[in-house]
């Protein structure tokens with residue numbers, strides 16, 4: 314797909330755009346061009362942000378956020394309500410203008426029109442025209458995407474099938490439950506086989522079956538090579554589908570990595586050990602924070618690779634080690650810990 318040569322522009326000048334185009338996007342002609350410091354190549358990451366910030370008056374919604382999302386990964390943007398997730402998505406899609414910082418999306422500056430066509434977006438809050446049928450909504454969005462007209466029918470059918478609405482395709486949206494409207498929104502985000510799919514709280518209105526289906530759809534997107542940027546406050550959602558997550562709080566990424574990396578750091582081991590004297594307890598304390606009770610000792614903050622050294626040390630001091638059970642901290646506990654560390 315061809316792109317405009319606005320590639321060398323950045324759209325960062327601090328002000329909200331005063332005009333929008335027909336599709337409601339802020340116009341690209343607001344703000345003065347300035348050279349981007351990022352190279353734009355096909356191998357560029359899906360998203361690369363440096364020092365991205367957004368202030369609303371005195372409210373700092375996004376606070377100098379830097380992150381990279383590689384192509385083909387399912388990246389979870391995980392944080393409590395009000396953390397700044399939706400604002401970041403709006404910045405990345407060119408729907409709001411950053412107060413500071415820079416970002417490239419699919420190698421292009423924020424707000425690049427041709428790049429928007431390659432991005433599927435499920436907003437957090439949306440409402441489709443109640444009088445249109447699901448198929449008509451999809452066809453309308455095919456048109457907005459400027460897909461060739463002879464592809465609309467197949468695109469609509471395939472989207473309906475993927476989100477489990479094929480049987481309801483000719484029913485009006487006004488008759489749909491919230492969950493069905495959410496599925497339709499997801500279908501719209503999948504039209505035209507987008508390179509990057511941005512989903513803002515995609516399962517918020519869904520029951521457990523719907524949540525499961527969305528996870529399957531996200532896995533399918535990964536298999537076909539799309540990049541998925543998933544905003545969620547649901548730990549379980551991140552746990553099930555994301556290759557990497559950024560934990561965001563108060564507009565800042567407090568931790569980024571695979572879930573194994575994030576959880577591994579706080580891992581702990583549960584021990585059943587008898588015959589420990591004072592030196593044994595002191596030794597345990599050198600390996601991590603200890604808690605004893607019910608005949609068990611829990612050592613927290615211990616790298617799994619150090620467990621054999623711990624056992625050796627205890628045995629050398631006359632301890633009788635009956636059981637050693639490594640435990641991964643739950644995602645929820647780690648999440649709360651990360652948020653409270655700030």
Ligand SMILES: Nc1ncnc2c1ncn2[C@@H]1O[C@H](COP(=O)(O)OP(=O)(O)O)[C@@H](O)[C@H]1O
Pocket residue numbers: 369372373374392393394395396397398399400401
């Ligand atoms: N248009 C706006 N005007 C003023 N404040 C806003 C606006 N949009 C978001 N905010 C504020 O920015 C912060 C982050 O909001 P948001 O990005 O919606 O968080 P999240 O999506 O993580 O729940 C909140 O404090 C919110 O009140």
Ligand SMILES: [Mg+2]
Pocket residue numbers: 398399400437513514
């Ligand atoms: Mg939000």
